[in-house]
Amino acid sequence: MSEITPVRKHRIAIVPADNPVRIAAVRELFKEYAQSLSFNLCFQSFEEELARLPGEYSPPSGMLLLGLVDDQVAGCVAFHRLEGEMAGKHGDGPQVCEMKRLYVRPAFRGSGVARELIDCLLRCAAAVGYWRMRLDTVPSEMGRAVEIYRKLGFVEIEPYRPNPISGAKYMELDLRAWQRKCGSSQGVTLSLTNAQDLRSH
Template sequence: MLKASLNAYDVQVPELRIKTATPDDLDGARAVMLDTVYRDFGTGYVPHWHRDIIDMEGAYLAPARHTLLVAVDERDGAVVATAALDSRGPAHPPNPRWLAERYPSGETAQLRRVYVRPEYRRRGLARRLVGELLDFAAADGGYRAVYLHTDPAVPGAEPFWRALGKVVCDEREEEPGGGSRVVHFEVPIAC
């Protein structure tokens, strides 16, 4: 059912190809990611949060249960979107202890770095990437949950994830008037 809902929003764009990243794609993927954390998040590169952006090979290419997908514009070979999955659950701290216990590392597929360059948005590309990640998680056979967190201040992020999953913790409600603004989601694994 989730797969069908992902495909229902799929806009075919023939010049865009989604593929598993290779070492040759990492510079382009890194540029998309860094542009996103500087432009959309406004934080810039923070080593504690973004270490995987620098070592994508160690974070996503080398481990068998992890993956990094890229969307490439075949007209010029540019990486225009990224999406990653790893087997690390949310850490405590900074996340609530109960959340880390609910989504333990090894059993949890965490979606990360689902970023699309602004000029390629609103074409169904992020949904296609997420669909591929969910297929990867299902094929692995060892994941019992798919988890992610997002910053709702990023335009479009919260409604996008609400359309695909369910909120399991909205830290804005946990800490009214301050603290974190992170929203945590669970997305059904593709069947």
């Protein structure tokens, strides 16, 4: 009888990029993300974004997260506030944010860190007062991510920002509905003791 090799579970941690070392790690991940795409991110002023990090992702209206797998830097994700026409016009007047720069290094894909990064980001956004999260994506480049978005409850919406890339999709998640569905926080969490409530701004 052959031996059964147990499946090794990875140790995943999600941490805020809240110091120079972590921000530098995010900058490298952002660069890798851009290099992995078949199109140029110049239409998003990507170089300026890199230079200004954390920039619009600064708390309390934004957040930069790092994903660690077995203590190694594996991936990142971020959100920032949307205003004006990009936030849309909702009768209940919620705050709207946008998910950006989800990226996992190839060596860590399949570890579960992408899902943990997104889950943690959603909890962070809800905790500081956002009611909806939007994103734009290119399924031909980011098919696995789109699968995760749909499973979480993101739905396709009309374009809310310019994107010249053919096949770009726009999606939105109702964070309140997502919270009701998920219930209490489980698994990987992130301390939000210093987060401010966006609804007071």
